[in-house]
Amino acid sequence: xxxxxxxxxxxxxxxxxxxxxxxxxxxxxxxxxxxxxxxxxxxxxxxxxxxxxxxxxxxxxxxxxxxxxxxxxxxxxxxxxxxxxxxxxxxxxxxxxxxxxxxxxxxxxxxxxxxxxxxxxxxxxxxxxxxxxxxxxxxxxxxxxxxxxxxxxxxxxxxxxxxxxxxxxxxxxxxxxxxxxxxxxxxxxxxxxxxxxxxxxx
Numbered sequence: 634x635x636x637x638x639x640x641x642x643x644x645x646x647x648x649x650x651x652x653x654x655x656x657x658x659x660x661x662x663x664x665x666x667x668x669x670x671x672x673x674x675x676x677x678x679x680x681x682x683x684x685x686x687x688x689x690x691x692x693x694x695x696x697x698x699x700x701x702x703x704x705x706x707x708x709x710x711x712x713x714x715x716x717x718x719x720x721x722x723x724x725x726x727x728x729x730x731x732x733x734x735x736x737x738x739x740x741x742x743x744x745x746x747x748x749x750x751x752x753x754x755x756x757x758x759x760x761x762x763x764x765x766x767x768x769x770x771x772x773x774x775x776x777x778x779x780x781x782x783x784x785x786x787x788x789x790x791x792x793x794x795x796x797x798x799x800x801x802x803x804x805x806x807x808x809x810x811x812x813x814x815x816x817x818x819x820x821x822x823x824x825x826x827x828x829x830x831x832x833x834x835x
Contacts, residue, residue: 653733657691659830661733663726663755664822667742667801668764669793670779671771673810673818674739677764680815681737681822690826692735695722710790716747723751730758735830743798760829762822763804766811768793805829 654660664681666674678694685692697718701708705721708714719742729736742748752759771793772780783791790796806825808818 654832657733661730662758662830663730664737664760666739666762669771669798671774671776672764672766677818678737678739680819690735695738697740719747720750723754727754730755741792743792745799761801761804762806763801764808764810770811
């Protein structure tokens with residue numbers, strides 16, 4: 634993305650990543666959950682947050698619906714607005730990761746290019762997690778009744794029905810939430826975080 638501001642200079646922090654990590658007891662990073670509506674993103678994100686917090690980890694969830702009440706309240710669901718939604722979240726999540734937090738995001742984020750931009754914002758701190766439940770499974774769950782409304786034409790541009798979803802090309806982790814239970818899926822996520830966010834032995 635091009636920068637419109639002029640006469641700006643990036644200022645370096647006086648606190649290193651390693652210093653932050655040592656204080657937190659783990660690396661900072663972004664655990665980016667993507668998948669169709671109903672694939673379990675919010676459920677798993679908040680369960681993971683609770684579990685990691687109980688273990689003393691510095692963790693925070695950014696959820697799609699929650700951020701559309703504030704930071705992204707001016708955006709709709711057109712392809713352009715979806716891309717801007719993810720761009721903003723990607724930048725903020727990257728900042729949280731730089732501060733040493735384990736940042737868990739729960740966004741459909743249907744476009745590969747937008748997810749790639751979020752990865753670029755977080756650099757090597759980005760971990761893409763694909764919740765690979767099929768459309769049939771997700772629509773069968775329909776926890777918010779959105780699929781039913783989308784099929785009747787009440788919700789335009791709905792991912793999986795009238796708008797596309799581009800499956801991740803090379804995610805760091807795939808969790809088949811169409812087959813695995815919440816407990817089984819959570820165990821996979823906990824194991825991944827324990828390994829990917831651990832400090833290297835001195």
